[in-house]
Amino acid sequence: MSRIEFGQISSTKKNAVFLAIYTEAISPWKYFMDDMQHTSCPAVIMIDRWDGRIGFPGGTLEPDEDILDALVREIKEEIGITIKPNKVKGVISQDTSKIVTHLYSLNVNELEFLHIYYHILNNFSRSILNHAYETGDKSHFMSEITGIKIVPIIEHNKKGINKFLENGFAGGGKLDLEVFLKEILNLQKI
Numbered sequence: 001m002s003r004i005e006f007g008q009i010s011s012t013k014k015n016a017v018f019l020a021i022y023t024e025a026i027s028p029w030k031y032f033m034d035d036m037q038h039t040s041c042p043a044v045i046m047i048d049r050w051d052g053r054i055g056f057p058g059g060t061l062e063p064d065e066d067i068l069d070a071l072v073r074e075i076k077e078e079i080g081i082t083i084k085p086n087k088v089k090g091v092i093s094q095d096t097s098k099i100v101t102h103l104y105s106l107n108v109n110e111l112e113f114l115h116i117y118y119h120i121l122n123n124f125s126r127s128i129l130n131h132a133y134e135t136g137d138k139s140h141f142m143s144e145i146t147g148i149k150i151v152p153i154i155e156h157n158k159k160g161i162n163k164f165l166e167n168g169f170a171g172g173g174k175l176d177l178e179v180f181l182k183e184i185l186n187l188q189k190i
Contacts, residue, residue, distance in 0.1 A: 001097070001172055003179075006090040007067060010100040017071040018058030018173075019083065020091065020105040020180050021045045023113035028152065041154035042185050044177075045117060047078070048147040055170035056103060056177075057145070071104055078145060080123030081116060092179045094172040103176040105184050120148050153185060 009015050022044040029036035047057050059074040061067065068085040075083050088104040108116065124147075154160045161181070165174065181187045 001175065002095050003175075004093050004095050004100070006093045007102060008093055008100070009061075009067065010095065013095075014099045015061045015067070015070075016059055016099055016101045017061065017067060017074055018056035018101060018103045018176065019071060019075055019088065020056050020103060020176075020184070021108065021113070021116060022105060022180075022184070023108055023110050024185070026110045026113060026150075026152065028150070036156065039154065039156075041152050043113065043150050043152045044180070045079075045113075045120070046149050046151050046177075047145045048149065049145055049170055051170070053168045053170040053173070054149075055173040057148075059144075060099075067102060071102075079120045079148065081119060089184070091184060092176055094175065096172055099171065101172050101176070103180065105180060107184075117148070117150055124148070153181065153187065 022042060024042050025040045026043045027038075027040045028043075029039055031037075045057075046054055049055055057075055057078040058071065059078060061070040062073075065073075068088075071088065072083055072085060075081060083106060088106050091103040091105050093100065093102045151164055152160065155162050165177070169177070
């Protein structure tokens with residue numbers, strides 16, 4: 001696995017795009033009466049996959065598809081939201097033995113972040129019902145992903161992001177997350 005120039009499309013391997021939707025400050029503990037009550041931290045949305053690994057939402061480009069068009073399409077299919085290409089920022093491209101991956105990021109405020117998260121949960125539930133009772137649903141909920149998660153970017157009492165990084169990640173997902181933490185959130189110590 002090697003890092004390459006961002007957005008460099010391979011003509012011999014499949015290419016895939018992924019998105020890190022994040023907020024620089026979230027306070028999920030403000031309603032609890034403990035030492036975390038006044039804590040704020042960055043957070044990112046990640047997905048659980050059928051194979052038991054964790055990753056960012058996204059997927060592979062269609063033949064001759066523009067990279068940003070693929071990102072918009074894959075995010076709509078995987079988590080049911082529509083993104084604006086001019087709002088995303090390139091993070092890292094990697095050339096692995098089988099595929100070339102391109103991670104983008106989307107920075108939103110805390111309210112937008114929670115709105116997106118709950119919108120994804122709603123889409124997830126609706127998609128399950130559509131797949132069960134209707135035809136024509138083009139989303140990939142339950143066929144590719146089994147859930148979503150908010151990942152707080154904080155270490156507290158020897159747990160948190162440092163323990164989260166011990167999970168199994170899909171493909172280059174762990175390196176994508178580490179580069180995102182260092183280069184987008186400027187967290188040098190993880």
